[in-house]
Amino acid sequence: MHLISSPELDLFRAACRDWLADNVPQGQRPLEGAALRDYDLAWQRRQYEAGWAGISWPKEYGGRGASVLEQLIWHEEYARAGAPPSASMFVALSHAGPTLIVSGSEAQKQRHLPTILRGEENWCQGFSEPGAGSDLASLKCRATIDGDHLVVNGTKIWTTYAEHAVWQELLVRTDPDLPRHKGISWVICDMRSPGIEVRPIKAMSGLTHFAQVFYDDVRIPLSNVVGEINGGWKVAMTTLGFERGTGTIAHQIELAKVVESLIAMARAMPGGADEAVMADLAVLKSEVMALRSLTVSSVSRGMREVVPGPEGNVVALYFSELARRVNGFAFDLLGPSALERDGAHDWSLHYFESFKWGIGGGTNEVRRNAIAERMLGMPKGPSARDAAR
Amino acid sequence: MIIDLSLSDDQRMIEDGARDFLQDRLPALRLRLPQNHGGAAERAMWPELSGLGLFGLACAEQDGGMGMGLAEQALVARAFGLVLASPAVLAQLAAPHFTAESTLRAALIAGNTRAAFANCLSDGTAHLIDGDGAERVLLLSPEGAILVPRSHLGEAQVAAGMDETVALARLSVPSELPARSAAADRTSLLISAYLTGIAQAATSMAVAYAKTREQFGQPIGGFQAIKHQCANMASREAAAEAQCFYTAVAFGNGHDDASEIAAARMLAARAAIDNAKANIQIHGGMGFTAECDAHLFLKRAHLMALLGSSRAAERHRVLGPAG
Numbered sequence: 001m002h003l004i005s006s007p008e009l010d011l012f013r014a015a016c017r018d019w020l021a022d023n024v025p026q027g028q029r030p031l032e033g034a035a036l037r038d039y040d041l042a043w044q045r046r047q048y049e050a051g052w053a054g055i056s057w058p059k060e061y062g063g064r065g066a067s068v069l070e071q072l073i074w075h076e077e078y079a080r081a082g083a084p085p086s087a088s089m090f091v092a093l094s095h096a097g098p099t100l101i102v103s104g105s106e107a108q109k110q111r112h113l114p115t116i117l118r119g120e121e122n123w124c125q126g127f128s129e130p131g132a133g134s135d136l137a138s139l140k141c142r143a144t145i146d147g148d149h150l151v152v153n154g155t156k157i158w159t160t161y162a163e164h165a166v167w168q169e170l171l172v173r174t175d176p177d178l179p180r181h182k183g184i185s186w187v188i189c190d191m192r193s194p195g196i197e198v199r200p201i202k203a204m205s206g207l208t209h210f211a212q213v214f215y216d217d218v219r220i221p222l223s224n225v226v227g228e229i230n231g232g233w234k235v236a237m238t239t240l241g242f243e244r245g246t247g248t249i250a251h252q253i254e255l256a257k258v259v260e261s262l263i264a265m266a267r268a269m270p271g272g273a274d275e276a277v278m279a280d281l282a283v284l285k286s287e288v289m290a291l292r293s294l295t296v297s298s299v300s301r302g303m304r305e306v307v308p309g310p311e312g313n314v315v316a317l318y319f320s321e322l323a324r325r326v327n328g329f330a331f332d333l334l335g336p337s338a339l340e341r342d343g344a345h346d347w348s349l350h351y352f353e354s355f356k357w358g359i360g361g362g363t364n365e366v367r368r369n370a371i372a373e374r375m376l377g378m379p380k381g382p383s384a385r386d387a388a389r
Numbered sequence: 390m391i392i393d394l395s396l397s398d399d400q401r402m403i404e405d406g407a408r409d410f411l412q413d414r415l416p417a418l419r420l421r422l423p424q425n426h427g428g429a430a431e432r433a434m435w436p437e438l439s440g441l442g443l444f445g446l447a448c449a450e451q452d453g454g455m456g457m458g459l460a461e462q463a464l465v466a467r468a469f470g471l472v473l474a475s476p477a478v479l480a481q482l483a484a485p486h487f488t489a490e491s492t493l494r495a496a497l498i499a500g501n502t503r504a505a506f507a508n509c510l511s512d513g514t515a516h517l518i519d520g521d522g523a524e525r526v527l528l529l530s531p532e533g534a535i536l537v538p539r540s541h542l543g544e545a546q547v548a549a550g551m552d553e554t555v556a557l558a559r560l561s562v563p564s565e566l567p568a569r570s571a572a573a574d575r576t577s578l579l580i581s582a583y584l585t586g587i588a589q590a591a592t593s594m595a596v597a598y599a600k601t602r603e604q605f606g607q608p609i610g611g612f613q614a615i616k617h618q619c620a621n622m623a624s625r626e627a628a629a630e631a632q633c634f635y636t637a638v639a640f641g642n643g644h645d646d647a648s649e650i651a652a653a654r655m656l657a658a659r660a661a662i663d664n665a666k667a668n669i670q671i672h673g674g675m676g677f678t679a680e681c682d683a684h685l686f687l688k689r690a691h692l693m694a695l696l697g698s699s700r701a702a703e704r705h706r707v708l709g710p711a712g
Contacts, residue, residue: 002397002460003642004391004392005391073391263708267711278708279700282707285707286651289632289649293394293634293635293636294627296631296635300393300394301395303393303395311627317620318624318628368613368617368620372617372619372620376592376596376623378610378619379610
């Protein structure tokens with residue numbers, strides 16, 4: 001445990017700050033749809049042209065190849081500058097791209113990595129199904145081999161930006177007779193293929209970010225299989241947690257800003273701040289500081305570990321629960337006026353949207369199981385028992 | 390400011406050394422015997438304990454210290470919490486930082502002059518804690534802390550304590566009153582680190598029990614109702630611990646120490662108390678008995694949470710001045 005002071009890192013921080021100050025897009029970001037995608041792609045292009053794209057990606061694939069500490073600094077400065085979240089580029093930059101880097105063929109890398117970094121094509125994810133959520137390995141979306149193609153039939157759900165993505169990382173069952181983790185393949189699916197139907201799903205916030213996707217005899221070239229046929233589970237698991245949590249610092253800084261504005265609002269209330277409200281705000285502010293400390297702790301481990309450990313679940317669990325409480329606090333603070341959605345800041349939008357953090361990418365229940373089983377060594381439940389088979 | 394929270398080899402050695410020694414020579418189960426209460430077990434092994442050199446860990450080498458920082462000291466404080474060491478031992482760790490007088494400082498570092506905490510009450514008295522043989526008193530209140538000679542405080546009246554494993558005595562406070570200082574901040578952080586030790590011990594105890602206790606034909610730790618409580622305990626502890634050590638490393642380097650330290654204190658107190666409660670619940674009927682050690686962690690957690698701290702004071706520090 002020590003302070004790291006390095007002139008190189010200070011220079012790097014100053015460079016991040018200067019560039020962001022001049023280049024972060026101004027004005028209202030569209031909330032959804034193709035307009036949002038185009039906005040995000042344009043911002044990605046701008047970062048690419050200035051050499052900031054793919055901050056954590058290796059240099060040989062056009063990334064910045066930044067160290068874990070530089071990534072942390074970048075995300076800190078990024079959030080402080082009020083830069084847009086990676087949103088519709090998230091799957092491409094933080095999941096599909098890294099997966100191709102680790103498991104893709106040379107041709108697949110050449111084809112896809114540059115178009116991601118240049119902000120030309122974005123990706124979506126096709127993992128979950130209506131019957132395969134936390135129990136992902138029970139997925140049924142079927143692909144049969146027909147000559148040099150796979151033919152896909154089935155459905156995927158919770159596919160964020162499905163309507164607006166060009167490519168999809170898709171998990172399909174290529175052999176139903178093998179044990180369930182062993183008959184799955186990871187394929188690159190062109191979302192413009194015939195036979196794909198996208199039905200948008202509206203979220204509780206009113207935003208329509210995700211969709212259910214239906215596949216009716218969709219043909220995908222076998223050359224789009226990443227890794228081996230029936231080896232898709234391993235491909236998917238290799239890059240889980242690739243980001244090492246440096247991105248969490250951006251969420252933390254966002255939450256800290258929200259808490260500071262809540263404190264200012266509470267102090268400006270007619271008749272002065274309510275003691276009970278201030279007591280709650282003090283707890284929230286403490287927890288936001290602890291989230292930063294947890295993130296720093298996780299990043300510190302990331303400087304030494306090759307494979308991220310289960311501790312990342314603690315950060316994700318802590319963040320998701322805190323995000324709901326912070327964003328929901330406006331109701332305690334503002335009283336009945338919080339019931340109106342108009343105004344400078346739509347509190348309900350952020351509150352309702354914050355529920356996704358405890359559900360998407362592994363529910364908090366799954367995270368608690370992982371903490372108990374993998375950090376505390378408690379008896380394994382069905383998912384871990386099954387995966388060990 | 391960038392902070393690396395991974396332990397260095399030296400820090401690992403300090404932590405392992407303190408922990409192994411304490412768990413071997415001063416295990417929490419010693420408190421099952423009343424003759425070990427009130428810091429008696431610690432006093433019985435005082436030469437050995439002070440011989441470890443822990444009390445001067447963060448003091449300059451020319452004063453007989455080891456020249457390390459608050460982070461290393463906090464590792465030791467956490468190890469004290471793990472075994473529910475007498476609060477007086479923690480007072481000894483903090484006390485050398487309150488005096489500029491080199492003879493006194495050297496005596497405190499060497500353990501030749503003993504210190505104990507006294508906690509101010511609202512009626513002009515204070516509770517002396519495990520104060521037998523102490524020549525200096527580290528007087529605490531939510532405003533801060535100050536080190537005074539024992540003789541400046543009045544005659545002690547033995548009081549019945551909520552935590553029967555510590556000796557509590559009431560006495561009148563001196564004319565000098567506790568105030569905020571770097572040493573007082575340091576003391577608060579060391580108390581927080583001790584509290585995270587309690588939180589960690591309660592988690593370990595609950596997990597160990599849940600792995601062996603069987604009902605419905607299987608260890609209860611296989612049930613999610615128990616597992617998830619243990620995961621919550623581990624998360625609370627991890628957050629409080631990260632905040633404590635982040636603050637310890639950043640201490641004195643231009644962060645807002647007051648609000649960081651107060652946040653560490655609020656979260657550490659809550660983690661210790663909530664984990665101690667959950668540990669009792671997971672132990673079921675046994676957890677409610679005096680035979681099971683689970684209650685000792687709850688009682689000590691409450692005691693440490695109230696040492697020189699109040700919710701209102703910590704809240705004001707966390708929120709900072711209205712501006």
